[in-house]
Amino acid sequence: MRSEAISKLVMHNDDDDNKPLVFKKSVVIPSTVKDGDSEDDTIISSRKSTAPEQKINSDDESDDDEAPISSSLQKKKHVNEISGSDGNKLLVKKFQNGSKLESKGTKVSGKRLLEKDSSTHQSSMKKHKASSSSAKQDSAKTENLDRKRKAVVSPNETDDDDVPIAKRIKSDSSNSKTPSAKLKVTKQSSTSSSKKPEVTRGASPPPKKRSKRSKKDSDYAKSSKSSPSGDGKKKWTTLVHNGVTFPPPYEPHGTKILYKGKPVNLSPEQEEVIPLSLSLRTLDDCDFTPIYEWHLEKKQKNKEKKGKKQEQEEKYMWAIIDGVKEKIGNYKVEPPGLFRGRGEHPKMGKFKRRIHPHDITLNIGKDAPIPECPIPGERWKEIRHDNTVSWLAMWNDPVILKKDKYVGLSASSSQKGQSDKDKYENARKLKDHIESIREAYTKNFTSKDVLKRQIAVATYLIDKLALRAGTDKDDDEADTVGCCTLKVDHVECIHPNQLKFDFLGKDSIRYENTVEVEPPVYKAIGQFKAGKSDSDDLFDEIDANKLNAHLKELMPGLTAKVFRTYNASITLDKTLRRETKDGVDINQKKIVYDQANKEVAIICNHQRAVTKSHGAQVKKLKDKIDELKEGLKQLKTNLKRAKKGEAPLEGSDGKKTRNITPEAWEKKIAQQKMKAEKMEHDMQTKEDLKTVALGTSKINYMDPRITVAWCKRNEVPIEKMFTKTLQEKFTWAMDVEPDFRF
């Protein structure tokens, strides 16, 4: 039995990874995950109830990868794996009920799916990247975000209320550490900083130019690839850290799955994959229940051991950079798991393998001790000493992402703070150029030169709608677009001069917006679309590179994303100035702020899924309001009676009500009214914001100095606006003058 079952369940599809093995009908478990180099892709598929007979086995190659995707994709209902017990329970239920399953699937991925079977974007790549098919035909249902976008038209320019940029920047950028001086609680490291802090400290200031290091890696790093990149600027002088931590090794538990009711032995590696995908309980004949139960138990136990673990990790949390102890952002190596990806990702369901020390490259000061490899008997892949980059460690898993993963300092570090500040300063410079830039592109809406016209229109869209640049993508990523990669059918012309946008952007979030545009733009878009098919590039003459190259000529440092920062921040600044009233209480002021924040979030299209309890929450509020209103009626009756000198009626609960003066009744009524109104407002806000994510713009787009200054002017404590971590991230902004203007 065993071998038979295993051979059905297990399959070793070494290499040829890259095949998008997605949610098909079988579970594929690497039979030989030889640590490290096995690149097995494992797919745990969720299956629909259809085709129950079908092999659970997928040994025949045809089944094993690519081909079938398109058809299976359409039916696929993705299940959110690795979820907590809750999700699992849900799932179990759903498995018993097809239609429920459907809805769950839709919820998970459907939100982001565009409803367009018609479009069949046959890999439209202008770069004709021989995509095998990519068959993107989602027919999935779209959950419409009911927010009605209002043609966010003019970001209106001008308005030169401004503050000399240079002002403070000057003073502290030259000496990086200053701004946070007092806040750097942990300044001097307790640990090893004693080594030679002063020496290095003194040497640190000249962080200016100096592109490469001249005498690089001669004898050190064994193979440094010779490309000192980053921006070529020196990022540190001394750098000490302890490397990274790894997830605990997998501990085989020996619990079995059942195949046709009979237990099946699993190798430790096979076992590991299964607990990683526990939201899936059965594949017809397979029964994962025993393992599932083991998993629940284990989860409980882990909770208890948590404190101890944290203690052990403490040493990995910090780095000492130029003598200053700073928190590291992600010192934990990512654990293995099943890759989901966002939206309709070609690689979803692939097994994300375990990362070992020999996958990891460390970057550390030349004089710092090289961290001991935490896993006995293993060693780091490489040690570098590159002070033109800020990362401390790096690895990658090409099967899943060709991109590298980096370990770096946390957002609260002064290094990150400085670059955050630089970002906003750069965006502020746009104020001085925006007028002429707008003039210039407006002029070029009608240029005879198609390339110029396309650049003009693209820039306009980026400016006006805060679209992302749209850098080129590979075929093995989800099919999403930004401005330069828009396809013909993503924009619809609505007579006489409206454009309707509908496409999936970053994270497969849908961008849906209808705006009125200048007639020349309308016309130009019509021209760009003319003679092309739906899946062709709207802007065939340009890409993000070209666009940025052009922008750079208009203003040094200008790129497409600067417009997003600029428009977000300027909008916050203006709206706050306009809407904030004096003499109202803090809560009122916060409402104004949140409203402005919301405006920005909508401009940037920052969305979130409606929480599953949203409906219930609203209902609860509603009920409470009704209750209050009911109470109001009674109060009014009693007021009348009091005026006539009658005693109040007894409450509905039969209790006696105190006899009080009409004035007292009036007061009660007023209070009750206030309360009801406030709740009404809360409910409205909640409904309003159910699909809007305020956090993203707060963290990344709105210059924190605007908020800090506003707090100072309005006597609002900063902790009302920024959480603790946000305050830490924005220490560099805390000492801003109250009259700061973006």
Add this chain to the structure above:
DNA sequence: AATCTTACTTAGGAATCGACTG
């Protein structure tokens, strides 16, 4: 000039925290 490589910012959802309620 297109493409690849590198390194860094931006992003939504899951997990966890912590205040509140019954």
Add this chain to the structure above:
DNA sequence: CAGTCGATTCCTAAGTAAGATT
């Protein structure tokens, strides 16, 4: 004092954009 629920933090995917390579 457990269970709920909104807020916050964690996690890591998915962008941008530079510089190097072909």
